Amino acid sequence: MKIAIGIEYHGAYFQGWQSQPNAAGVQDAIERAIALVGGEAVRLHAAGRTDTGVHALMQVAHFETSVTRPLTAWVRGTNAHLPSWVRVLWAVQVDDAFHARFSARSRSYQYVLYNHPVAPASQHGRVGWYHRPLSIAPMQQAASVLVGQHDFSAFRASECQAKTPVRTMHRAQITQQGPYLVFSFEANAFLQHQIRNMVGALVYVGQGKLSADAFAALLQQQDRRLSPPTFMPDGLYFTGVQYDAVWQLPVSHARWA
Incomplete structure (x- = not known):
């Protein structure tokens, strides 16, 4: 069985x-x-x-x-x-x-980033951290361009073994809860390090090092060498899988927040 x-x-x-x-x-x-x-x-x-x-x-x-x-x-x-x-x-x-x-029809992830001058102690290893203030509005604008079917080579690890870099992003959102920024992504599938690479680039946008338009250009250029560094893994959570109802599985999603 x-x-x-x-x-x-x-x-x-x-x-x-x-x-x-x-x-x-x-x-x-x-x-x-x-x-x-x-x-x-x-x-x-x-x-x-x-x-x-x-x-x-x-x-x-x-x-x-x-x-x-x-x-x-x-x-x-x-x-x-x-x-x-x-x-x-x-x-x-x-x-x-x-x-x-x-x-599986789609997979969902969340990245939880603690945006505060001092690194968290009680959340060590469970959230990412960035010490300088981030501007969320341009980050949200940049994230919106990820939705749809794209070649995500700009955010693909060099050792990724996927047969194609093309993925369909159903959702790419950023919300703020006090000092925490929560990045939520859903796609048919993800490439190796794709989310951590996207978060790293979006943090650059929040710092003002990269504009929302420049972020969109990175996606179009499809060259990982032009993109910001991979972000730390600590705050990344696999939050669920979407299946057809015919399989009659219990709830297969759980959100950090």
Whole structure:
């Protein structure tokens, strides 16, 4: 049978989602825990891979198993074998045709930036930080040009292995909550480091180092070498996946704010 699960994790404790030779990936930890519950090895397939230091409020993955367990066992039993910084939130049996990655219609991320002269202590590792005041209006104007289908080569990591840099951005918004700026993005898929690179460029806009028009020109030039540096991973959260209702999954989105 095939089981889909929702997952939350603190990315600072892992070397990204993907399984690592030293078993330090999120995937490694959860596969070990599920194997202890089911008594057999499993392979997890996720909706999207996150890098080292990137968190998830709602990652979705699936695995196949030949054993029968109550769905509560795949949640509570698995969590009993996991460190406190990663949790399975729900588990459902799904049709054999379901695939956590290929059945997904879109993915959502949020980047949380603490804009204050002093770096946060209680939020260390959980939010990004920039010390000088940022002007949000030009940042919002610049972010709006990201919506639609574009070649995102300007914000693509040099080591990105995606077959095409073209992605469709459904939403690119920036809101302010006191000293926190929350960047919200939804797209059919994302390139490696794409969000951190876009946030880095938008911070340049907020500083006045880059105009909204110049930001739009960067997107059109499709040259990563012309864009500002990649921003820190600390404030990036995988917040959910959009699936067709036919799969009957529980809520697959969770927002930071």
